Amino acid sequence: MLLATFKLCAGSSYRHVRNMKGLRHQAVLAIGQELNRRALEGPSPHVWISQVRRGSSLLGSRLEEAPYSDQELAYIRQGEEAMQKALGILSSQEGWKQESLQPNGDKVLSKMVPEVGKVFRLEVVVDQPMDRLYEELVDRMEATGEWNPNVKEIKVLQKIGKDTVITHELAAETAGNLVGPRDFVSVRCAKRRGSTCVLAGMATHFGAMPEQRGVIRAEHGPTCMVLHPLAGSPSKTQLTWLLNIDLKGWLPKTIINQVLSQTQVDFAQHLRKRLQSSPAPEARA
Template sequence: MLPATFKLCAGISYRHARNMTGLRKTAMVAINHELSRLSGPGPSGWISQVRRRSSLLSSRIEEKAFSETDMSYIKQGEEALQKSISILSDQDGWQTEIVAANGDKVLSKVLPDIGKVFKLEVLLDQRPDNLYGELVDNMEQMGEWNPNVKQIKILQRIGQDTMVTHEMAAETPGNVVGPRDFVSVRCAKRRGSTCFLAGMSTHYAGMPEQKGFVRAENGPTCIVMRPSTEDPDKTKFTWLLSIDLKGWIPKTIINRVLSQTQVDFAQHLRQRMAAGYSMEAAQAC
């Protein structure tokens, strides 16, 4: 159910930057710090790559002279990544919501100023690059295989890592949750063998509130895809999700639906990837 947020991403309200250069530098320092915490003792290869690329991103931002609005979107995407990594790096306080028969697991915790967040942890029989290609490069096709998503449209691309999207949730049985849509800024990064897709809700002048839809908010949200330590052809897939659907919906219903939707998403993604590789094999014959 629910939205194109259940696609994977998105976030909280944003604030326009007052001093973009200072905010950008602060965000870079914070991201580096949180990446170190998430990786545990000692530097890792992908942490170092993210740090190097972050420095390159700062240089690229200076060179391209993005508009103030574009810069605000870039800053929001970095903020979503930083906040998500900070949440995921803290292993304390998580409570089990669902454990599926195949081992897929959803955990949750309540955070100050954010509320309840959910974390999906699954192992997928795909390499991170393949999953990244499906979830990022083929993002607008998600409605074809995820029943919870009606449509995703990329409204604007800013540089190589940032985009603004509009997501429409599919109708739910019994209309338990009425039609929702989301406008999100997304930060997509691929650093070595690890892939990230972070996001948060934003404002986009070209996509005002739509008739018949409630404009909901999501984030900070982030998907992290890393090769399994046991088998590099498999992926440790983690999805952090937080969402405010707005309206008068009991929290018990929202919590139950969100955790189940994450489990359903993992299964839909497995089926999509399996179908794609079956078609490739057939074409090769």
């Protein structure tokens, strides 16, 4: 059902279908409904996850806002799918194994997910309001390389509507060159529902950014960051980061697990330093 409907939306079926705006509109709405149905079939999620997933009418509403090409609609659908999959993984509380626990309470968990692989989950509390984190992680995304030494550069290749972007990320080499140069091309989407923000993404294909010589094209699986005010302390933010990466190439699993787990720990430390040293940008108009 979902695959057939998506073919209509993406214009990959017959030529005359691509010119039927009404049918394409119905197809997009059907995809959104199907994604929601599948997401809700899983275990009962936490309140903050459920809050976001219940409001998922993204595809239909965006079609009304602006005329999107078939390719743009495909990217929007892919970003929505990444968000649904990532939230579905986070909603399950079974099977998580602790990888590390820092003195300040930051912890990294992991588990194996069928058809996805090993995923890592960072849970931290940041002593800053949620809007401040949103500004840094979304609005100032391209400045990430200035404060996170694990990232050389992030560029926004295309912006689609208000919430979806295609990005190219060039990762820094790890200490001792255990993991050589990697880059990623991803579709990312950001949604706000009430007091909760979700930033999600996954690997995609973008013709204008082919693989680069000497750099291995790695892939993000369904990944997301969830931000919401800490209960009882609205000036602090609970941040949960689900990470799933296929680094490609030949690497021992022990090295991959060590690198990814440490990447999350380092991210939390670098983010705190950035927020403390950099003044908050002006509020968005």
